[in-house]
Amino acid sequence: MTFRLLFFSLLATAMGQSVVMTTLPPLGREAGLSEFNVAFLMSSSALMYALGNAFWSRVGKRKGYRRILITGLSGYTLGTLVFATVWFASFQGWLAGSALFIALLVARTGQATIMSATPPSVVGLAIAVSAEDERVKAISKVSSAHSLGQILGPTFAGLLVSIHLLAPLYAITLMTFTAVILIWRYLPREQSVPQTSNQTATAATGTHSIQPFVPLLIAMNASVFFAIAMMQQSLAFFLIDHHGLTTTEAAQGVGLAMMISAVCALTIQVTVVQRTSMHPGNLIKFAFPLLAVGYLIIYLHQQQVQLYLAMVFLGSGLGISYPAIAALATSSCKPQNQATVTGLITASPAMGYIIGPPFAALLYGIGHRMPFIAAAVLLAFVATIALVHLRSKPNPLDAR
Incomplete structure (x- = not known):
């Protein structure tokens, strides 16, 4: 029931x-806002979201993730209503x-x-109710909801x-x-925390806090969404300016593209990530080349059908990268540090x-395709780093 x-x-x-990401650029164009206006809306809200994630993760650890989850969902409901109005x-x-x-x-x-209270609460609860050796699968289960939301959301918006x-x-x-x-009605107020022998030993010895590659993993995850932000900021404008679509048609086109990406992300999470015993570091090595190719x-691309093919690669890479990065990072620290790491990952x-939309708007002014090649180069670079630094090895907790 909890999951x-x-x-x-x-x-x-x-x-x-x-x-919001599907409709915001067309809404901005319809209301007479510039690309930079739209980019600033995305960027500033992302800044507050990032700061809020870190804050709410610490509060959730002290006050209880259930209470913070209700706060986040309530804020989302009222905030969306005001924004639309x-x-x-x-x-x-x-x-x-x-x-x-x-x-x-x-x-x-x-x-x-x-x-921003919602993601760290969900991930924190998922970690709390799962054993460590099941963490990547637990995180994948809840994060697959994000993929399904990206499937249904654009379809919902398009209709x-x-x-x-x-x-x-x-x-x-x-x-x-x-x-x-x-x-509020059905989520239990108290959550048990399964522990493995490795967790118990770690808590007892206190010899390790956070692996040095955790900041690298956080930077890798940020680079994935930096590229996604550039794409989402630019794609609707590109469909309007290059393919000659109306604002409504552009919203529908972006919705279809995001839906295809999310279908692939959800499919690969359910069929591969939740079933594999592969080390998360190796999963990451598969994810970034897929993203760069996308x-x-x-x-x-010259025709829209090629755009939709690209979304297959993007969705597959995204479906692998987030749960693998989150599992590897949260398993590389002591339990008392998991709130901090969870907050940073979410x-x-x-x-x-924060940076992606304004950077994409700047590049879009130079050339309509520039944000996309910049994203490809960035993720190819990160893929190289992953291949070099994330060597195949047992779970870091096993080595303590």
């Missing part, structure tokens, strides 16, 4: 995030120009600050934007509100979104 509730909570927020005011002519941008900025950053560009935002608040009720295809995607 089902955690899955649904992350599914609801993932759907909401994918809806500001857009509605702009379409009615009540807000425009700088006033509109400031109102959107306040609404989005406020939402991000509270909703509802035909009614109105804001319809998906208002509709998603109902789902996150449902998650609040379910968590962005290279986006850079080279905050690292937001780290990528």
